[in-house]
Amino acid sequence: MAKLSLPLLALSIFFSTSLCCPDDQKLALLRFKSSLLHTLNSSTQYSLFGLDSWNASSDCCHWDMVTCSSHSNSRKVVALQLYSLLLAEQPIPIPSMVLSPLSRIQSLMLLDISSNSIAGEIPASVFANLSKLVHLDMMQNNFSGSIPPQIFRLRYLQYLDMSSNSLEGVIAKEVGSLLNLRVLKLDDNSLGGYIPEEIGNLTKLQQLNLRSNHFVGRIPSSVLFLKDLEIMELRDNSLSMEIPKDIGDLTNLTTLALSDNRLTGGITSSIQKLHKLKILRLENNFLSGGIPTWLFDIKSLKDLFLGGNNLTWNNIVNLEPKCMLDQLSLSSCRLAGRIPDWILTQKDIVFLDLSKNKLQGPFPEWLAEMDIGSIFLSDNNLTGSLPPRLFRSESLSVLALSRNSFSGELPSNIGDAIKVMILVLSGNSFSGQIPKSISKIYRLILLDLSGNRFSGNIPDFRPNLLLAYIDFSYNELSGEIPVIFSQETRILSLGKNMFSGKLPSNLTDLNKLEHLDLHDNRIAGELPISLCQMSTLQVLDLRNNTLEGSIPSTINNLTNLRILDVSSNNLSGEIPAKLGNLVGMIDTPSTIKPVSDVFTFPIEFSDLIVNWKKSKQGLSSHSLEIYSLLDLSKNQFSGQLPATLGHLKALKLLNISYNHLSGKDTRNIRQSRESREPGLVT
Ligand SMILES: *[C@@H]1O[C@H](CO)[C@@H](O)[C@H](O)[C@H]1NC(C)=O
Ligand SMILES: *[C@@H]1O[C@H](CO)[C@@H](O)[C@H](O)[C@H]1NC(C)=O
Ligand SMILES: *[C@@H]1O[C@H](CO)[C@@H](O)[C@H](O)[C@H]1NC(C)=O
Ligand SMILES: *[C@@H]1O[C@H](CO)[C@@H](O)[C@H](O)[C@H]1NC(C)=O
Ligand SMILES: *[C@@H]1O[C@H](CO)[C@@H](O)[C@H](O)[C@H]1NC(C)=O
Ligand SMILES: *[C@@H]1O[C@H](CO)[C@@H](O)[C@H](O)[C@H]1NC(C)=O
Ligand SMILES: *[C@@H]1O[C@H](CO)[C@@H](O)[C@H](O)[C@H]1NC(C)=O
Ligand SMILES: *[C@@H]1O[C@H](CO)[C@@H](O)[C@H](O)[C@H]1NC(C)=O
Ligand SMILES: *[C@@H]1O[C@H](CO)[C@@H](O)[C@H](O)[C@H]1NC(C)=O
Numbered sequence: 001m002a003k004l005s006l007p008l009l010a011l012s013i014f015f016s017t018s019l020c021c022p023d024d025q026k027l028a029l030l031r032f033k034s035s036l037l038h039t040l041n042s043s044t045q046y047s048l049f050g051l052d053s054w055n056a057s058s059d060c061c062h063w064d065m066v067t068c069s070s071h072s073n074s075r076k077v078v079a080l081q082l083y084s085l086l087l088a089e090q091p092i093p094i095p096s097m098v099l100s101p102l103s104r105i106q107s108l109m110l111l112d113i114s115s116n117s118i119a120g121e122i123p124a125s126v127f128a129n130l131s132k133l134v135h136l137d138m139m140q141n142n143f144s145g146s147i148p149p150q151i152f153r154l155r156y157l158q159y160l161d162m163s164s165n166s167l168e169g170v171i172a173k174e175v176g177s178l179l180n181l182r183v184l185k186l187d188d189n190s191l192g193g194y195i196p197e198e199i200g201n202l203t204k205l206q207q208l209n210l211r212s213n214h215f216v217g218r219i220p221s222s223v224l225f226l227k228d229l230e231i232m233e234l235r236d237n238s239l240s241m242e243i244p245k246d247i248g249d250l251t252n253l254t255t256l257a258l259s260d261n262r263l264t265g266g267i268t269s270s271i272q273k274l275h276k277l278k279i280l281r282l283e284n285n286f287l288s289g290g291i292p293t294w295l296f297d298i299k300s301l302k303d304l305f306l307g308g309n310n311l312t313w314n315n316i317v318n319l320e321p322k323c324m325l326d327q328l329s330l331s332s333c334r335l336a337g338r339i340p341d342w343i344l345t346q347k348d349i350v351f352l353d354l355s356k357n358k359l360q361g362p363f364p365e366w367l368a369e370m371d372i373g374s375i376f377l378s379d380n381n382l383t384g385s386l387p388p389r390l391f392r393s394e395s396l397s398v399l400a401l402s403r404n405s406f407s408g409e410l411p412s413n414i415g416d417a418i419k420v421m422i423l424v425l426s427g428n429s430f431s432g433q434i435p436k437s438i439s440k441i442y443r444l445i446l447l448d449l450s451g452n453r454f455s456g457n458i459p460d461f462r463p464n465l466l467l468a469y470i471d472f473s474y475n476e477l478s479g480e481i482p483v484i485f486s487q488e489t490r491i492l493s494l495g496k497n498m499f500s501g502k503l504p505s506n507l508t509d510l511n512k513l514e515h516l517d518l519h520d521n522r523i524a525g526e527l528p529i530s531l532c533q534m535s536t537l538q539v540l541d542l543r544n545n546t547l548e549g550s551i552p553s554t555i556n557n558l559t560n561l562r563i564l565d566v567s568s569n570n571l572s573g574e575i576p577a578k579l580g581n582l583v584g585m586i587d588t589p590s591t592i593k594p595v596s597d598v599f600t601f602p603i604e605f606s607d608l609i610v611n612w613k614k615s616k617q618g619l620s621s622h623s624l625e626i627y628s629l630l631d632l633s634k635n636q637f638s639g640q641l642p643a644t645l646g647h648l649k650a651l652k653l654l655n656i657s658y659n660h661l662s663g664k665d666t667r668n669i670r671q672s673r674e675s676r677e678p679g680l681v682t
């Protein structure tokens with residue numbers, strides 16, 4: 001959490017019992033405590049850590065989180081470690097003005113106020129007074145506005161961490177005055193503009209982290225003279241340039257992370273001079289040209305990420321790496337032929353991403369034996385069946401093999417891989433039954449078997465207590481709709497199979513279900529009234545089954561429903577007026593996270609196919625949360641169309657065609673909807 005190493009070594013701390021902390025400093029600290037309590041008074045659910053010992057009758061040098069120093073006759077407060085002060089169920093924004101009293105403690109050398117959800121502008125006047133600061137940690141708050149120039153006048157500063165806030169604006173040139181700075185972390189803010197040349201003035205800089213901001217332009221040439229620089233993290237900005245040729249002069253670099261920018265050109269040969277380099281991250285740029293083999297001669301290299309560029313692998317077969325990698329990503333690097341067997345020399349590898357290439361041939365037995373933790377081989381043309389050895393791995397936690405040409409049955413020992421959390425085998429030609437042993441994989445969270453030729457009944461998944469994301473769509477599975485999944489189930493996609501029977505009334509047991517897709521099956525009978533108890537449902541797709549009866553009038557109980565598709569069934573009766581009360585279609589909530597955001601690596605769910613503008617279209621799982629639609633077409637609905645449907649303001653699509661509806665209301669609704677959304681089909 002708080003990084004204390006640097007400055008605490010520099011501080012000389014003497015514990016003296018005879019001397020007390022100055023009254024004005026004690027008063028300032030008590031004021032800080034009371035303004036903090038005052039702020040929190042209206043909030044109920046929180047507990048404050050460590051300020052209990054702060055009371056007027058004791059020596060503040062003995063308070064928790066306070067450190068005093070003594071150089072001459074009087075002791076002074078030199079360090080305040082006020083990180084993570086409160087534990088609350090939800091972060092309570094603390095206004096930044098609570099810091100005001102601290103401006104009286106001019107002797108402060110270390111101030112750590114990280115992880116406190118302090119919000120608002122950085123109070124410039126406070127820091128103007130704290131001119132002796134050596135170490136300032138403000139990370140993980142919600143400071144906004146720009147960085148006040150007063151911060152850049154703290155000339156003794158060695159450590160400055162303002163990462164993970166909401167800071168905006170540019171880094172002022174004045175940053176170049178912080179001549180003692182060793183660590184500068186401004187990552188994960190909304191800073192932008194050019195990175196100032198003046199950073200090159202910070203000749204003692206060892207760490208520069210500007211990741212996840214909006215910086216444009218180039219790496220300043222002056223930065224390339226920072227000989228002590230060990231870590232340069234400029235990931236996730238909008239830098240556009242070639243990698244500077246003289247980056248190789250930064251011979252102390254251990255981390256060079258430039259991924260998720262707009263870098264162009266090739267991988268410059270000067271990188272081979274970085275003989276201490278451990279982490280090289282260049283993925284997701286516009287780099288082009290060949291991948292140089294000398295990269296694998298950098299002995300210290302541990303993590304190499306080159307995917308998502310326009311790089312070319314020259315298919316060197318007899319590569320003899322001198323490095324021993326932990327992580328390797330060569331996604332979309334035009335690897336062709338078989339999975340290269342020099343990977344076998346990388347005994348320590350835990351993460352391997354060779355997705356989006358043109359690899360052919362089988363899943364090699366030697367790769368199965370390497371016990372790798374995460375394997376991404378999606379979007380290649382690999383064939384054959386999976387070696388059973390793969391699932392005897394002690395380490396396998398992620399296996400993503402989507403869109404290849406794998407075939408055959410899944411090995412019956414698949415359940416031996418008990419550490420697997422993510423298993424994505426979609427878009428292959430796997431066949432046979434889903435092996436029962438999968439239920440032994442108790443850590444499984446996501447299982448995507450869609451787009452294969454699996455047949456038969458679904459085994460019991462209730463032992464997979466964490467399984468939340470299930471996609472078995474586009475297979476040949478049959479039997480009644482099973483309710484044999486964990487209570488954690490959020491997504492259940494069983495569309496385009498051969499399921500039959502009625503909709504089970506105990507679907508309600510899945511009380512976290514958000515997305516239920518059963519389209520293109522042979523489900524018959526009526527919609528169970530119990531369906532209306534599933535208030536977590538956001539997406540309900542029952543298109544093209546043989547459902548009959550009417551829509552229960554309690555349907556408006558589904559307050560989170562945004563997508564309802566019951567088209568191409570045999571539903572009849574009137575369309576319930578209460579459909580117009582579906583809250584999720586009136587006001588699309590903006591809080592819903594797309595599933596793809598839940599995982600930190602690239603996971604593609606199958607698109608939700610809907611009839612859209614007279615043709616079938618897939619709504620990507622990445623943006624499903626923005627859609628709201630109601631498709632009642634191709635049924636036997638009769639009577640008048642309820643005018644209440646006009647309330648559904650968030651609807652992007654309303655389709656009621658091919659029913660037996662009557663009445664003038666239809667046209668009115670159509671007109672009012674079309675005036676809002678030009679792409680509407682009725
Ligand atoms: C909180 O507010 C109440 C009145 O609303 C007051 O009586 C109480 O002293 C306050 N507590 C603190 C810690 O300020
Ligand atoms: C003040 O805190 C000290 C410990 O730091 C404790 O011994 C003392 O009892 C406290 N006094 C009051 C009035 O709470
Ligand atoms: C700075 O500290 C001095 C001395 O304690 C004090 O007089 C002054 O008010 C402080 N400035 C601010 C802005 O708090
Ligand atoms: C941070 O503050 C901004 C306003 O400056 C606000 O929009 C945002 O919701 C806050 N974020 C958090 C996590 O509190
Ligand atoms: C940068 O350093 C040079 C001396 O090396 C100095 O003249 C200049 O004022 C510094 N710039 C800033 C902004 O501090
Ligand atoms: C590497 O850093 C050390 C200090 O950490 C420094 O003494 C040395 O000069 C640097 N190396 C080069 C080649 O500049
Ligand atoms: C990728 O590089 C090839 C040459 O290797 C070039 O023909 C092609 O236009 C580049 N594609 C993009 C999108 O830059
Ligand atoms: C995939 O490989 C098979 C032979 O193994 C070949 O017939 C097929 O054309 C390949 N498909 C693509 C898209 O390269
Ligand atoms: C739901 O009911 C079916 C029989 O209709 C039963 O096989 C299944 O175990 C039930 N599921 C749950 C979770 O109770």
Ligand SMILES: *[C@@H]1O[C@H](CO)[C@@H](O)[C@H](O)[C@H]1NC(C)=O
Pocket residue numbers: 520521522544568
């Ligand atoms: C409806 O589903 C059946 C299989 O149950 C399929 O044969 C038919 O093509 C589907 N109709 C449409 C319009 O997709």
Ligand SMILES: *[C@@H]1O[C@H](CO)[C@@H](O)[C@H](O)[C@H]1NC(C)=O
Pocket residue numbers: 529532533534535554557
């Ligand atoms: C409405 O939903 C709640 C759960 O949110 C449920 O308890 C209640 O039974 C439902 N009412 C109807 C009529 O389905």
Ligand SMILES: *[C@@H]1O[C@H](CO)[C@@H](O)[C@H](O)[C@H]1NC(C)=O
Pocket residue numbers: 546548570572636
């Ligand atoms: C649809 O329902 C009607 C009665 O409402 C019935 O006559 C008809 O046979 C049903 N059609 C199908 C395909 O189930």
